[in-house]
Amino acid sequence: MKTNLIRIGAALGAVLVAAPAFAQDLTLWSWRQEDRAAYEQFIETFEAANPGITVTFETFEATNYNTILSTALAGGTGPDLAMVRAYGGLENVASAGYLEPLSTETVPALADFSAASLAAESMRSDGQVYAVPFASQTQFVIYNKAIFDANGLEEPQSWADLEALGQSLKDAGVIPFANGTATAWQNETVTFGLGSSLMGKDFYEDLIAGETDFTDERFTSALAAVADVAADYFPDGFIGLDYPSAQQLFSSGLAGMFIGGSYELANFQNQNPDIELGMFAAPGETAEDEKLVAVYFDGGYAVNAATPNKDAAITFVNYLASQEFGQAFANTLNNISTVPGVTFDNPLLGEVAELNQSSIPYLMLAHFRYGEPSGSVLIQGEMQKLFAGETTPEAIGEVLTTGLAAWYEPFQN
Amino acid sequence: MPKLRMTGRGLWITFLIVPPLAFVALFIVYPIISAFAYAFFDWQGLKRLDFVGLENFHTVLFVEPYRSWTLNAFKNNIIVFFALMVLQNGLGFILAYALWRELPGARFHRIAVFLPVVLSTIIVAYLFKLFYHPLFGVVNISLRGLGLDGLAQPWLGQSGTALWSIIAAQAWHMVGFPTLVFLAGMQRIPGEILDAVRMETESEWVKITQIVWPLVAPSATIVFTLLFVGAFNWFELPYIMGGLDGSPFGSTDVLGLYFYRTAFGNVSAGQQDFGLGSALAVLIFLFIAAIATVITVRLRAREIQI
Numbered sequence: 249m250k251t252n253l254i255r256i257g258a259a260l261g262a263v264l265v266a267a268p269a270f271a272q273d274l275t276l277w278s279w280r281q282e283d284r285a286a287y288e289q290f291i292e293t294f295e296a297a298n299p300g301i302t303v304t305f306e307t308f309e310a311t312n313y314n315t316i317l318s319t320a321l322a323g324g325t326g327p328d329l330a331m332v333r334a335y336g337g338l339e340n341v342a343s344a345g346y347l348e349p350l351s352t353e354t355v356p357a358l359a360d361f362s363a364a365s366l367a368a369e370s371m372r373s374d375g376q377v378y379a380v381p382f383a384s385q386t387q388f389v390i391y392n393k394a395i396f397d398a399n400g401l402e403e404p405q406s407w408a409d410l411e412a413l414g415q416s417l418k419d420a421g422v423i424p425f426a427n428g429t430a431t432a433w434q435n436e437t438v439t440f441g442l443g444s445s446l447m448g449k450d451f452y453e454d455l456i457a458g459e460t461d462f463t464d465e466r467f468t469s470a471l472a473a474v475a476d477v478a479a480d481y482f483p484d485g486f487i488g489l490d491y492p493s494a495q496q497l498f499s500s501g502l503a504g505m506f507i508g509g510s511y512e513l514a515n516f517q518n519q520n521p522d523i524e525l526g527m528f529a530a531p532g533e534t535a536e537d538e539k540l541v542a543v544y545f546d547g548g549y550a551v552n553a554a555t556p557n558k559d560a561a562i563t564f565v566n567y568l569a570s571q572e573f574g575q576a577f578a579n580t581l582n583n584i585s586t587v588p589g590v591t592f593d594n595p596l597l598g599e600v601a602e603l604n605q606s607s608i609p610y611l612m613l614a615h616f617r618y619g620e621p622s623g624s625v626l627i628q629g630e631m632q633k634l635f636a637g638e639t640t641p642e643a644i645g646e647v648l649t650t651g652l653a654a655w656y657e658p659f660q661n
Numbered sequence: 662m663p664k665l666r667m668t669g670r671g672l673w674i675t676f677l678i679v680p681p682l683a684f685v686a687l688f689i690v691y692p693i694i695s696a697f698a699y700a701f702f703d704w705q706g707l708k709r710l711d712f713v714g715l716e717n718f719h720t721v722l723f724v725e726p727y728r729s730w731t732l733n734a735f736k737n738n739i740i741v742f743f744a745l746m747v748l749q750n751g752l753g754f755i756l757a758y759a760l761w762r763e764l765p766g767a768r769f770h771r772i773a774v775f776l777p778v779v780l781s782t783i784i785v786a787y788l789f790k791l792f793y794h795p796l797f798g799v800v801n802i803s804l805r806g807l808g809l810d811g812l813a814q815p816w817l818g819q820s821g822t823a824l825w826s827i828i829a830a831q832a833w834h835m836v837g838f839p840t841l842v843f844l845a846g847m848q849r850i851p852g853e854i855l856d857a858v859r860m861e862t863e864s865e866w867v868k869i870t871q872i873v874w875p876l877v878a879p880s881a882t883i884v885f886t887l888l889f890v891g892a893f894n895w896f897e898l899p900y901i902m903g904g905l906d907g908s909p910f911g912s913t914d915v916l917g918l919y920f921y922r923t924a925f926g927n928v929s930a931g932q933q934d935f936g937l938g939s940a941l942a943v944l945i946f947l948f949i950a951a952i953a954t955v956i957t958v959r960l961r962a963r964e965i966q967i
Binding site: 310311312314315318333336337340343344428429430431432433436483484485486487488489490493497617619620621622624625628629630632633636638651654 | 705725726727790793794795796801813814815816817818819820904905906908909910911925926927928929932933934
């Protein structure tokens, strides 16, 4: 009897001691409040397959997310897992040593991810990957198919086609492009969503190789062409039109086209379920020029280096890198998953994936957000000046090159 | 010196003073001192590196591009201060005078003038953004309706109009506050003085300049000082209406936005620099403290005891 009691006591004790190892509660931080329902579903799938690990999804305001996350990590109150930004935004958090480096040993699926997507989630200094990339975004031109059909219009093959297209819409009483540039970052979207094919792949490669800078004629002439189109075919007073207003102009069918990212597609469909969307890469000068979209990676899932539940966190990150998750992510969130081998049920996503075959990186984000002043801040302000007629494309080339030379070595001589 | 005895009364006083003192020390004195300390270090994200002395101060004041950003934001703050001095405090004084004289409808107007003050800044900013909408905004629609198409503008998109548009929104929002303070000051003016004036002159102008204005000096001290502090700490309206970058191209940038961007980064810059941010915060703090002291001392000197 007595020994039995001892045995039961020992067994209970063992259970109590082992209990924390069984029930591991993880938290995942995100700035994607709008994706909450989807993530809760992904997490349910994961929890069903991994009993003993529970994950809580918490969201924070997008604009200040990096600040909130790095403050929490610095104060030791950070989450076990966090969605992190890419490129310079990742380095901010990763450079202070708050994130766990990931490798193909801990997350084997990373071996098949594209080099560009992994580069977006690596630090330049150590080349280590710090997050599993989740989505790519594409900057291009989105159009309203019904409006195009009603006016017998087609996707443009050359820059002259694009201008003719704008004129036809204008003549038909439709605003050709919905875009406004009062919201600073929209200037960058407009510039590269419209100008990437004009700048061309050669310019991009020369620039990154350090063989040219932003005073290059291929770059400045593209800016001039973008500004001309904006002046003629953007809404009246577009320099005072902010981002949400521009979105509404397009989704309500008042405008025929919207220069923006693939992230807008789901948005437009939510705002107007009847809208039929098409998309194209803005053309180059001639029909023979390669049509390029600008692609970047959005962010990734990272593990807090100081989490007490590292094994469970790594298990979860492995799930986030799996094809099963990538497929679910693409199907529910209508985003281009970076997981290799994912297929797209949504025909729009299929189209985006096809356009991505011919692309250059979204220039300023991918390469020039690593120092002050950032290329993005410079191009945004300078394009606002250009649209207001207060500078010239050549002057912008100078400002970008000399401004970035403050920290970008290839421009320093 | 009387010996301090821990009598019941002494205990009570200690009990009442210590918590607020601790609160102030923890949440006001400590952050200010740590901001001072942070400003002397190099930072990598939120990780503190080496002690760098005055280098951060030197950078924000003298090294490009920070130098032009600092000067531009500072210049805009000065414009905001003087513009609001006229639009908010000047108008506030006139409104207060009209209310004090009990012109017809004074009771209704007393509430109407103060009502915007209680609205949340977010609501005011959002409303005015809609008013200034280039296509559907009530401002442009009214102008077009009056046949003044030429005056319809993309208000928030032009460097010449953006800051002024936001200043107008701020003045509308807060004009009730100086009005109320001035009105309170005017109501304290003794009736005998006013009766005496009435014997001497009928002129409203003389009454305002010789009697009312000097006698509401304490009210002026309050609203001038608060406006100065407010104008140099301005953040919410330009943040919501112009964005963190002071769009377009820095036209609506003010020290508050610039400090925030520098210390905490924004999506387009991706950089956070606590050292530079803290240096800016310290400079802003010192500037406001110094000038506000001068203003207060100067204005106090002209106040008259009745």
